Amino acid sequence: MTDNILFDLKGVHKSFTRGKETIKIFDGLDMQIKKGDFLAIMGPSGSGKTTLLNMLGGVDQPTSGEVLFDGSRVDTLSEGQLSKWRANNIGFIFQFYNLMPMLSAARNVELPLLLTNLSKKDRKNSVETALKLVELADRASHLPKEMSGGQQQRVAIARAIVSDPKLLLCDEPTGDLDRHTADEILEMLQLLNEKFGKTIVMVTHDPSAAKYAKRTLHLDKGEFVEKDLAA
Amino acid sequence: MGSIFSQISAVVAMNIRSLPQRFWMSLAMVIASAVVVAILLAFLAMAKGFSATLDSAGSENVAIFTRExxxxxxxxxxxxxxxxxxxxxxxxxxxxxxxxxxxxxxxxxxxxxxxxxxxxxxxxxxxxxxxxxxxxxxxxxxxxxxxxxxxxxxxxxxxxxxxxxxxxxxxxxxxxxxxxxxxxxxxxxxxxxxxxxxxxxxxxxxxxxxxxxxxxxxxxxxxxxxxxxxxxxxxxxxxNLDVETEEAYFKAQGKQLSYMAYFGWIISSIMALGALAGALNTMYTSVAERAREIATLRAIGFSSLSAFVGTIVEALVLAAIGGAFGSIVAFLLFDGLNASTLGGSFTQVVFSFEMTGDLFIQGGIIALMIGFLSGFFPAFRAARLPVIVAFRNAA
Structure with a gap:
């Protein structure tokens, strides 16, 4: 049973200090994410969605509690160890794509591969495969500014999957897109989950987007408010 | 993991290619560096030319007698x-x-x-x-x-x-x-x-x-x-006479005006401080404008060292371009320029500014110093910025 758990959060506390005030985000949060899951996290602003996503991605650490990934603690890793862990295990998809504006689509997709030991030829092959998967092989040499928002997000997806990470973390991936384009992106995420087995955690405000996920968790003031939906 | 070198070279290439986005700020840094180098080289070329005029005059086979x-x-x-x-x-x-x-x-x-x-x-x-x-x-x-x-x-x-x-x-x-x-x-x-x-x-x-x-x-x-x-x-x-070779006599005379080179370094150093202030502003702005890119790369797994080196190299490149530009301007304006100044005997010594390879090296050194110092602290900020804070800034 435990082998099937990708993320296991145990008694996670998270608080911020702002001036003399301490703001509690999570106060003993427990959560599990199974391998192959497609999880949507919804909730109002300030509910802790992004903080949770950041902790899952190792760009933020809990104040206390344990975060286990595939059975190993990641909340105790150093900054350098976290960088390597992210490179090996996590693909990020951002609301505003976060592509490097001066690099072509292919060069953007290649970035995570620069952290591996792949040869230039292997990197090129992987980039081509990823761009084909997002149906942008013909735009490989284009700069982000020469592409639409939907195309840019597809490049970002290609960048997120090119090094074959176990987990994709999506921060409002369709928040900057029109409905039609958003549906295309969400179908692509669904495909990655169902056909390629990627575990996906998606933070979103959009109930239509959440429908593409296998399950949805609602956060409010740092707690899951519909407990029956939580694992 | 891939080599740190491939990470650094990727970040450096991105920073350099993004320079046109910060054209005017970058140009200000290039010009500041160029002015410092050109002025330094002008003084050094003057000192070099003056010194060469005196040094080459004396013969080692001629003894000169003067009153003690x-x-x-x-x-x-x-x-x-x-x-x-x-x-x-x-x-x-x-x-x-x-x-x-x-x-x-x-x-x-x-x-x-x-x-x-x-x-x-x-x-x-x-x-x-x-x-x-x-x-x-x-x-x-x-x-x-x-x-x-x-x-x-x-x-x-x-x-x-x-x-x-x-x-x-x-x-x-x-x-x-x-x-x-x-x-x-x-x-x-x-x-x-x-x-x-x-x-x-x-x-x-x-x-x-x-x-x-x-x-x-x-x-x-x-x-x-x-x-x-x-x-x-x-x-x-x-x-009751002093005697020395003519060569030694003129070398001593030339040393009396070696202050020109020191003066050049002092003036250039003061100007370099001003240039440094402008260059620091340029580089801090560069880091601020690229906060989202830096954060994204860090999130993907790039090391903080690559962010640090990328910023330093960007500053070095801008300063070096300025240094090269300043050297070319100084060469075109001053090399071979005839001038005269007061020599050791209160008389005018006519000499030509002499721009030599070692002077260009000195100009390059001061340009790279400006680049390194102006890049170091912004680079430190780029490297130390927690990824989460960078995301917040970028949002």
């Missing part, structure tokens, strides 16, 4: 009797006319500088044919040698270039005496080209020097003969 304690020819006096004694010193070369010795006078006259139309001191040297022949690389380039016993003079090529009224054939009045320019001489660009030469006997008479001189030069067969000459002078109480 007189730092320069102008302050020295040597009597005819002392000249006669010097002639008998060991180590002095002799030819069919006897010992090769040149007793000389050195007086100051006025000239009008072409550049500023102001009066400046020019040395008028009294020599004879032996003194003429003793100079390295000397040749009459136009006209002829002065005739002994007459009010004729020959002018150095530097004087002709920088001062009015010394063209071949012109008559020049110093006090009540009128001189005629009958020739132009060159000594390969060294300090003697900043002089007027006339017959020493005529000068003695016109300037009421009796039979005294100011310096005496003797030809030695090698620099090793200097010790024997020195011992001879030390052993004879009538010779």
């Amino acid at each position: 304690g007189s730092a320069a020819e102008l302050n020295s006096v040597i009597s005819r009797d002392q000249v006669n004694i010097i002639e008998t010193a060991p180590g002095v070369v002799k030819d069919e006319n006897g010992p090769v010795i040149s007793p000389e006078l050195y007086v100051i006259v006025d000239g009008i500088k072409k550049s500023s139309q102001t009066e400046a001191n020019i040395p008028l040297r009294g020599i004879d044919e032996r003194g003429f022949a003793m100079r390295k690389n000397v040749q009459i380039t136009d006209g002829r040698m002065f005739t002994p016993g007459t009010n004729e003079m020959i002018v150095g090529a530097g004087i002709l270039r920088e001062f009015d009224g010394f063209a071949l054939g012109e008559e020049v009045r110093f006090g009540k005496v009128i001189w005629k320019v009958v020739g132009v001489f060159s000594t390969g660009g060294n300090v003697f080209e900043s002089e007027l030469w006339a017959d020493v006997k005529v000068l003695q008479s016109l300037y009421n020097r009796g039979s005294s001189y100011q310096t005496a030069r003797v030809q030695m067969s090698s620099p090793n003969d200097l010790e024997a000459v020195r011992k001879f002078v030390a052993d004879d109480p009538r010779l």
Whole structure:
């Protein structure tokens, strides 16, 4: 049973200090994410969605509690160890794509591969495969500014999957897109989950987007408010 | 994990390629660096040219005698009797006319500088044919040698270039005496080209020097003969004289104006501080504008070292471009530029700015220092920025 758990959060506390005030985000949060899951996290602003996503991605650490990934603690890793862990295990998809504006689509997709030991030829092959998967092989040499928002997000997806990470973390991936384009992106995420087995955690405000996920968790003031939906 | 080198080179390439997005800020840093380097090189080229003019004048086989304690020819006096004694010193070369010795006078006259139309001191040297022949690389380039016993003079090529009224054939009045320019001489660009030469006997008479001189030069067969000459002078109480090779004499004179190089470094360092302030602003802005990119790369797994090095290299590249630009401008404006300034004997020394490879290296060093210092602290900020904070800033 435990082998099937990708993320296991145990008694996670998270608080911020702002001036003399301490703001509690999570106060003993427990959560599990199974391998192959497609999880949507919804909730109002300030509910802790992004903080949770950041902790899952190792760009933020809990104040206390344990975060286990595939059975190993990641909340105790150093900054350098976290960088390597992210490179090996996590693909990020951002609301505003976060592509490097001066690099072509292919060069953007290649970035995570620069952290591996792949040869230039292997990197090129992987980039081509990823761009084909997002149906942008013909735009490989284009700069982000020469592409639409939907195309840019597809490049970002290609960048997120090119090094074959176990987990994709999506921060409002369709928040900057029109409905039609958003549906295309969400179908692509669904495909990655169902056909390629990627575990996906998606933070979103959009109930239509959440429908593409296998399950949805609602956060409010740092707690899951519909407990029956939580694992 | 992939090599840190591939991470760094990717970040460096991205930073460099994004420079056009920050064109004006980057250009300001390039110009600041260029100005500092150009000014530094101008001073150094001046010092180098001046130093080369003096250094190349002296011969190691010529010993120059001056009165004990007189730092320069102008302050020295040597009597005819002392000249006669010097002639008998060991180590002095002799030819069919006897010992090769040149007793000389050195007086100051006025000239009008072409550049500023102001009066400046020019040395008028009294020599004879032996003194003429003793100079390295000397040749009459136009006209002829002065005739002994007459009010004729020959002018150095530097004087002709920088001062009015010394063209071949012109008559020049110093006090009540009128001189005629009958020739132009060159000594390969060294300090003697900043002089007027006339017959020493005529000068003695016109300037009421009796039979005294100011310096005496003797030809030695090698620099090793200097010790024997020195011992001879030390052993004879009538010779209260200093003696050294002509080469050493002019090198010492050149050192008196080495302040030009120090002055150049001081001025450039002060200006570099100003340039540094602007460059720091440029680089902090660069990091702020790229916060989202830096954060994204860090999130993907790039190391903080790559963010640090990328920023430093960006600063170095901008400063180096400025340094190269400043060097080219300095070379075009100053290399070979003729100028004159006050030398060790309160007379004008005409010299050319000399831009050499080692000066460009010094210019490059100061440019890279500006780049490194202006990049270091912003790079530190880029590297230390927690990924989560960078995301917040970028949002």
